[in-house]
Amino acid sequence: MLQVSPQVQEAIDTLKPVVALESTIITHGMPYPANLNTALEVEQTIRDEGAVPATIGVINGVIKVGLSEQEITFLSQAKDVHKISLKDLSVAVAKKLSGGTTVSATMFAAYKAGIQVFATGGIGGVHRDARETFDISTDLEALGSIPITVVCAGAKAILDLPATLEYLETKGVLVVGYKTTEFPAFYYGHSGLTLEHSVSNPGQLAEIIRKRDALGIDKAILVGNPPPEEMALEKEHIEGLIQEALKAAKEQNIRGKEVTPFLLDYLAKHSQGETLETNIALVKNNAKVGSAVAKALMADKI
Ligand code: PSU
Numbered sequence: 001m002l003q004v005s006p007q008v009q010e011a012i013d014t015l016k017p018v019v020a021l022e023s024t025i026i027t028h029g030m031p032y033p034a035n036l037n038t039a040l041e042v043e044q045t046i047r048d049e050g051a052v053p054a055t056i057g058v059i060n061g062v063i064k065v066g067l068s069e070q071e072i073t074f075l076s077q078a079k080d081v082h083k084i085s086l087k088d089l090s091v092a093v094a095k096k097l098s099g100g101t102t103v104s105a106t107m108f109a110a111y112k113a114g115i116q117v118f119a120t121g122g123i124g125g126v127h128r129d130a131r132e133t134f135d136i137s138t139d140l141e142a143l144g145s146i147p148i149t150v151v152c153a154g155a156k157a158i159l160d161l162p163a164t165l166e167y168l169e170t171k172g173v174l175v176v177g178y179k180t181t182e183f184p185a186f187y188y189g190h191s192g193l194t195l196e197h198s199v200s201n202p203g204q205l206a207e208i209i210r211k212r213d214a215l216g217i218d219k220a221i222l223v224g225n226p227p228p229e230e231m232a233l234e235k236e237h238i239e240g241l242i243q244e245a246l247k248a249a250k251e252q253n254i255r256g257k258e259v260t261p262f263l264l265d266y267l268a269k270h271s272q273g274e275t276l277e278t279n280i281a282l283v284k285n286n287a288k289v290g291s292a293v294a295k296a297l298m299a300d301k302i
């Protein structure tokens with residue numbers, strides 16, 4: 001059911017640094033061909049940093065850890081492919097479906113394969129209308145129950161960020177700022193939400209991860225890495241677009257798992273691709289930090 005590619009398995013067995021990557025960003029997060037180019041470039045970024053990438057997804061009912069270029073290409077072009085979160089994995093395997101795995105499903109598969117670090121764009125979180133809709137991403141539950149390290153640019157600004165942080169605290173998830181004391185808002189770094197904990201280098205983070213493991217705390221560590229300064233968007237500008245996107249989603253009665261892809265697509269289309277550019281840049285940036293952390297974690301083992 002869960003197949004680890006020979007390259008990734010070899011890396012795990014020989015204690016090489018490995019960085020897991022999700023694939024919903026390919027199937028539902030970006031349009032073709034930007035999704036394909038980004039997926040391949042992010043893998044290359046990880047290799048350039050001296051680590052081994054493991055893109056995770058589901059192909060014909062097999063959970064693959066370390067998708068091939070051919071499989072990534074297939075997922076990037078396939079129409080009506082599934083968005084597979086943790087709850088969907090069993091169905092996807094039983095029905096031999098193909099799809100992109102979200103943060104929650106990717107965390108699960110990465111952990112099962114023995115991978116310690118996972119880099120993504122932004123996690124799902126508490127939606128702004130959660131008080132009426134109860135729309136809270138299962139990513140937060142996964143973070144509260146799977147002990148790996150997730151490097152992200154915070155949560156998308158389309159969400160209720162203060163509520164997302166409160167929810168993470170309730171679940172006992174440690175959120176660490178990487179060279180920042182603010183929780184990043186995906187499209188921009190300065191959310192104004194202060195984090196209690198931050199680190200200034202990969203070694204410090206690795207030490208915290210080791211202590212979490214030594215203590216047997218079964219929860220993820222979430223690393224907030226701001227988007228590169230030169231690629232960050234202006235807060236007021238993006239906030240205006242988000243308000244429009246949320247209004248359009250409501251008018252078109254977009255619900256459930258379609259909400260996040262709809263909002264991302266709306267923002268990209270109405271910003272002349274600016275949000276997409278930032279999205280691509282921050283995923284690469286997270287892949288770099290993820291590689292550095294994976295390397296620091298292995299440093300004491302060889
Ligand atoms: N971040 C991105 N693009 C994405 C996502 C995150 O830059 O497409 C995806 C992730 O896979 C995340 C999912 O797990 O959105 C959250 O979806 P939901 O809000 O439906 O839980």
Ligand code: MN
Pocket residue numbers: 135136137138256257259
């Ligand atoms: Mn949701």
